Amino acid sequence: MSRNRLRSSRENLGPRHFGHTAYTNIATAAQPSRDKARSYAVGVSDRLLDGINALNPTHQHFSLVPPARFVNNHASLQRLKADANMALDILRLSAFSDADQGGNPAGVWIGETFPDDATMQAVAAEVGYSETAFAVPENDGWRVRYFSPQAEVPFCGHATIALGAALAGRYGEGEYSLHLNHAQITVEGYQQGALTSAALQSPPTHSQPVSQEVLSQAMGLFDLQAEDIDLRIPPALINGGAQHLVLALNRRESLKHMRYDFEAGRKLMVREGLVTILLVFAESPRLFHTRNPFAFGGVYEDPATGAASAAFAGYLRDIGWDHGGMIDIVQGEDMGSRSRIRAEFSDVPGSSIRVSGTARTL
Numbered sequence: 001m002s003r004n005r006l007r008s009s010r011e012n013l014g015p016r017h018f019g020h021t022a023y024t025n026i027a028t029a030a031q032p033s034r035d036k037a038r039s040y041a042v043g044v045s046d047r048l049l050d051g052i053n054a055l056n057p058t059h060q061h062f063s064l065v066p067p068a069r070f071v072n073n074h075a076s077l078q079r080l081k082a083d084a085n086m087a088l089d090i091l092r093l094s095a096f097s098d099a100d101q102g103g104n105p106a107g108v109w110i111g112e113t114f115p116d117d118a119t120m121q122a123v124a125a126e127v128g129y130s131e132t133a134f135a136v137p138e139n140d141g142w143r144v145r146y147f148s149p150q151a152e153v154p155f156c157g158h159a160t161i162a163l164g165a166a167l168a169g170r171y172g173e174g175e176y177s178l179h180l181n182h183a184q185i186t187v188e189g190y191q192q193g194a195l196t197s198a199a200l201q202s203p204p205t206h207s208q209p210v211s212q213e214v215l216s217q218a219m220g221l222f223d224l225q226a227e228d229i230d231l232r233i234p235p236a237l238i239n240g241g242a243q244h245l246v247l248a249l250n251r252r253e254s255l256k257h258m259r260y261d262f263e264a265g266r267k268l269m270v271r272e273g274l275v276t277i278l279l280v281f282a283e284s285p286r287l288f289h290t291r292n293p294f295a296f297g298g299v300y301e302d303p304a305t306g307a308a309s310a311a312f313a314g315y316l317r318d319i320g321w322d323h324g325g326m327i328d329i330v331q332g333e334d335m336g337s338r339s340r341i342r343a344e345f346s347d348v349p350g351s352s353i354r355v356s357g358t359a360r361t362l
Contacts, residue, residue: 094362108163114134145180148294154181158306164176164199173191200354205238234319243274243275246311258293285323291331304337313327342357
């Protein structure tokens with residue numbers, strides 16, 4: 001295998017290749033070595049830049065190096081240094097954990113000003129979790145952006161819970177205002193022994209019917225038949241800060257054996273603007289099991305999805321479900337990372353959903 005192909009294969013490995021639990025264990029065990037490697041990379045890039053500047057302080061081009069290539073190499077070294085430093089600053093937490101196990105890993109970066117979009121995207125890809133939240137101070141709160149390994153997303157629940165835990169740990173317990181790309185929300189965090197209890201207030205919710213064409217394609221993607229669908233919760237497009245398609249299933253076994261073609265799923269989700277597809281089984285009126293394919297963001301499946309849970313709670317309200325003001329969601333157990341999510345809400349149509357859980361440091 002060539003050096004470039006080997007590098008490409010290594011850099012593309014992530015949670016969707018190993019499963020989140022295995023990947024988290026591998027990443028945790030490898031962290032000291034990774035930190036040394038990154039520190040070494042920063043040191044090398046510093047020395048190379050210093051050498052270039054010492055030999056060529058006016059940044060004139062060497063006669064033996066084509067000008068454009070020299071400039072590009074110099075810029076690449078500067079980007080390498082910046083990316084390596086940012087990667088070292090990422091906090092890693094698992095949100096919506098089941099006590100001290102499970103949950104969905106998220107990266108959190110807190111700084112004074114945002115890096116450029118390309119850098120944030122590259123760092124999110126390097127971190128490898130389904131989302132990384134980037135936060136900077138703004139007015140009386142925090143400006144927040146979310147990046148998956150492949151794209152920016154408008155809202156991410158589990159990364160917001162992770163951010164709430166990080167803010168509580170760094171600046172003290174309490175509530176924080178967050179300014180997203182298209183909404184303003186809040187998150188709060190409180191220490192609970194080794195864990196942090198966190199809760200967010202989602203953007204407004206809304207729902208609408210899904211077209212027959214999109215529904216047919218989605219059902220075909222998961223090899224579902226009409227008799228597999230629980231029509232008490234009709235298929236629909238649901239939104240609580242990001243767009244999702246919900247498919248409720250009649251049997252827990254159907255949820256357990258969920259499989260789909262990743263590339264076909266990615267194309268469908270990108271084309272229809274679906275951040276995830278939410279597959280649901282209702283164990284009781286107030287207890288649900290879910291799975292959440294996230295090919296849109298380059299991840300086969302999320303073990304905990306706060307944004308989809310908020311959208312789903314809003315949808316149950318829209319259809320008059322007997323929710324009693326609160327539902328509990330168990331997610332990730334079929335992929336070995338059991339997560340627990342609670343959603344609390346009123347009967348006011350479209351109003352914000354309170355989504356809560358615990359977060360643990362990785």
